[in-house]
Amino acid sequence: MKTVLTILYIVTSVWAIGAIIYHGRRPSRSISWALAIITLPFLGALLYYLFGVNRRKFRFFNPKEFEKRKKYGLPESPLKEDHRTHFENDIRKQRLSRLIHSSCNTTATSGNKVSVLQDGGETFNVLFNAMEKAKRFIHIQYYILEQGQLLDKMLDLLKRKIDQGVEVRIIYDSLGSYQLRGRPRKKFQDIGVKIYPIMPIRLTNLLFSLNFRNHRKIVIIDNQVAFTGGVNVSDKYIKREDGLGKWKDVHLQLEGPVVNDLHMVFLKDYFFASNKENFHISDYLFEQEQMDGVDAQVVAGGPDSMYPTIMHQYIGMMNQAQKSICIANPYFVPGEAFLESLKIVALEGVKIRLLVPKKSDSQAAKFAMFSHFEELLQVGIDIYLRDDFSHSKIMIVDDDLVSIGSGNFDIRSFELNYETNVLLYDKKITAEMTQEFQKLCDKAELVTLERFKNRGVWLRFLEGLFKFFKPLI
Template identity: 80%
Template sequence: MKTVFTILYILTSVWAIGAIIYHGRRPSRSISWALAIIILPIFGAILYYLFGMNRRKFKFFNSKEFEKRNRFGYPENSQQEKFWAHFDEDIRKERLNRLIKASSNTTAKSGNKVAVLQDGGETFNVLFKAMEEAQKFIHVQYYILERGNLLDKMSDLFKRKIEEGVEVRIIYDSLGSYKLRGRPRKQFQDIGVKIYPIMPIRLRNLLFSLNFRNHRKILVIDNKVAFTGGVNVSDKYIKRENGLGKWKDVHLKLEGPIVNDLHMVFLKDYFFASKKADFHTSDFLSEQEMAGSVDAQVVAGGPDSNHPTIMQQYIGMMNQAKRSICIANPYFVPGEAFLQSLKISALEGVDISLLVPKKSDSKAAKFAMFSHFEELLNVGVKIYLRDDFSHSKIMIVDDDLVSIGSGNFDIRSFELNYETNVLIYNKEINSEMTKEFQKVCKKANPVTLERFQNRTLWQKFLEGLFKFLKPLL
């Protein structure tokens, strides 16, 4: 038996390490996986098979479904060009606009109205009020649809609206909303909701569905108003829970030309999830009118994108910074490229502040995040620990750039998840977000280099361990 195990260990290890050498893209990640395979006999190879393989080179991402999804576009007479924002007098904004257009295939649009929703309770009050006013359709997409009061309220609302003739479509991530399978999903179907999981986890597609998740949060109503940001449908945002209390998060209410771009992200995902051949964007997209004075741009990326769109957006924003960068995120575990860009900006004299929660719903992510604090403090980055738990994904640059969305500052959001941010080119919204950021920082606990260096050996060990495992998180 021992001989059989040894032979199996050698064969799986040789295969896995060979796959790493052939398909690996980043040396740090490849080394971590190679050591995991050696240290964890057979189990390490299985983990690599499920979570580590570079499947961008595989047939899955060249399938007919993905090809159709990528060709899914605007009707020929949509006249989107008339809303394109022009930054002729600001090369910083124009360079960022070009980067996102090349990476995400979306252009900054002018004439938008953008409202920032700073609290979960406020978000759901505004969101439910907008859905109550729906006359044609309600399109819903969330990473987490969690059973509770909010989901029950949503179900009751959908039942009433469907009786009024409003169409309701829901797509959700099959892992993030795994409790929705079975009876809860059937309850939505029974009231007339068209509901589909995105990349459902089944044995035949386990290799591809388990590791690549759809982390987007999108709501579109009658193609007139749209919502996106970091908030999931969960009672955590309206009720205190043990340990973390009531979750904080930031969401956006959008009106104007940008609604079409955000709606297109939903329509592509719905087409992919439902596999409805007769599903066309022209049935739902409509001509938009100017709703405000805000220039904004949808940033959408995923594992089938040609570029790591979310990472490129964040690094692009940093590279345009002249004075300040503010980042708020609960899972600040970025790769080396992002860290080096951040450190370069700090060494150039840019004032950088990082706001993260003291507590976390993921201890692994918390220790991996803390493992970078010393090197960031050494180059002058200011770090603040807030007492409450904030799930927000925010980046504020200088006095005229803000990003809010679903994209975390970690390798999963950069490479493995489908994410959507909104990049806002606007001084007023920047000022609003900066004031809120600074208000929270004043209440938070600043991390000093001297105090942080005096942490326990056990904490340093855990940080080192999870920093080593960071590429696998």
Template identity: 50%
Template sequence: MNTLLWTFYGIVTLWSIISIILHGSRPTKSLSWLLAVVLLPFAGPLLYYLFGVNRRKFKFFRLKQTEKRKLFDEKYKDIHELENSVDFHSAKNKKLSKLIENGTLLKAYAGNKATVLNGGKETFESIFETLEQAEHFIHLQYYIFSEGELSERFYNIFKEKIAKGVEVRLIYDSFGSSSFRGNTIKRFRDLGVKAFPMMPIRFGSLLFTLNYRNHRKMIIVDGKIGFTGGVNVTDQYIKPISDLGIWNDIHIKLEGPVVKSLHRVFIKDYYFASDEELLLKEKYIPKIEQKGNHTIQIVAAGPDSKQPAIMQQYISMIMLAEKCICIANPYFIPSTAVLQALKIAALSGIKVSILVPKISDSKMAKLSMFSNFEELLAVGVNIYLRPDFSHSKMILIDGEIASIGSGNFDYRSFEHNFETNALLYDVELTKSIQTEFDTICNNYIPLDYESFKNRPVWKRLLEGMAKFFSPLL
């Protein structure tokens, strides 16, 4: 029996090593998986099969649903109106917007009104006020939709609105919303909420879907008002339910033509989650009047995308910056390309500031994040640690362009998750966000390179070990 078991282990391990060599996308990631496979008997090959197989090149792109998602983009790319689309005069804006348009089929639109929402209290007050004014439909998509005070408030609003004929549709991630099941989800469905999991974790599809999660957070009301950002539906945003206290975050309310882009992302995801209910009637895609003077572009990407648009967006913004770069992110575990872009920017005399939480909901992610700090500090990057847990995902450049959304600075957001950002081409709006960013940073002393370099050896060892696994996080 032992001989048979070890023979099986040897075959599986050999298959894993050959697969890593043949299909590995980057040497650093391949090395991490090779170490995991060799150092973790049985568990290593299993983890690689679940999370490491490059399904973009290997299996995932041959899945029936993924091919249909790609065809959906091509077939329905013309649902956008050319009216209100923008032809930028600024070379910087033009270059960035064209990159996103070519990679995602989503244009930049003028005539919008964007309202930045800071923290859970402000975000949910605005969301609930908007939901209560819904007349035709409410569409929601969340990575985490968990049972609690907030979900109960949603339930009561849905109950009232459905009784008045308003349609409610909800997509949730089956991993992030693992508590949203059984009697909890039955209550919502019994009201008339059309609720579906995105890429549900089932035995038959476990090996092909577990590593690819829907990390988006958005709401569209009547096709005219939208919300997106980093805030999930969990009581962590309104009361302390762990040692991390109340989570901080940033969200954005959108009104105007760009809402159609955000809704297009939902329509595509709902089409597949609901077994192909297509929401392309005029009722769901109304003509949207201009609401303000903000120019905005939605950035959406996932493992089915032709291009890693979130990573490309971040790299492009870093390389286009001329004066300053401001980044706030809870999981700052950049790819080699992003890390090098930041170092080049700093060495070119651009002021680079990174704001991250001192505490984290993931010890491995925190260690991996800290493992990159020394080489960034060495080239003059300013790194600030805030004492509370901030879940914000934001990048600003030159006080001219800002991005707020769900995309982290890590491999998972770049390659494995479905993400959505809102890209704001507006000086006044960006400067107001940067003022808030600077105010927070000014409250704390940036990390000192010499002090950080001399941190205890045991910390450096733990960070070094975590860094090996950073491509896997």
């Protein structure tokens, strides 16, 4: 028996490492997988098979889901030419907006009204008030729909709106919203909600559905007002929980031409999840009136995109920085391309501040994140640890660029998740976000290089260990 297991171990390990060498794109990621295979007999190869194989390169593993998504290419958003923003007098913004358009085919638009919602309580108060005013339809997409007070309130609200003749459609990630299986989902179906999981977890698509997550948070109401950002439907945002307290996050309320682009992202995902429900797109997409004048651009990326759009956006923003960059994120575990770009910009003299929580809901992510602190501190990047847990995904550049959305600064958001950010080209909103960022930094603990170097041997070991496994986190 021992001989059989040994032969099986050798065969599976050779197959896995051979696949890594032949198909690996990034040496750091390949080394991490090879280490996992060698140090975790059988389990390492299984994890690679489940999460590491780039199935788009394997014809016999090429998932039908990717092809299915591509069939649902929708017509371009009905957008007047005078709603497009060309930034004729600003080369920096021209380059950045062109990069995003080339990467995900969205256009920077002018005449948008944007409200920044600074925490979960405010987000859900504004969101539910907007839902109450719906006349035609409410379209909802979340990574997490978690049972609790907020979900119950949403269910009651949607029942009232359906009774008034409002159409309601919901899509959700099957892993993130695992609590919605069975009876909880049936409650929504019973009141008339058209509700579908995105990439439902079944034995036939297990390899696909476990690894590729739809991490977006989008609500569209009558195609007039939209919401997106980092907030999920979870009572963690309104109630304190043991260890982390009440979660903090940032969300956006949007009106104007940008709503159509965000709605297009939802509709494509909905067509995919619902097997192309039969309705006329023109009934849900239409021209928008210009509002306050904020320039905004939707950034949408996923594993079926031609490029790693979220990473392109963040690196593109960094490359346009002339004075400062502020980043807030709980899972700052990016790949080497992003880290090197960040260090280069810091060495050029751009002031960079990184704000992360001291505590985390993922110890693996925390250790992997801390493993990069020393090299970042050495190039002059300021790192702040906040006492509360913030789930926000924010990047602020100079005094006129800010990104808010669902995309974390990690390999999963860059390569494996479906994500949506909104990039705002606006001095007023950027000034407000920078002021709020400064307040949080004033309350946080500044990490110094000398003190960080003196951390214990055990912490260093854990950081080094999880740094190898960061592509899996």
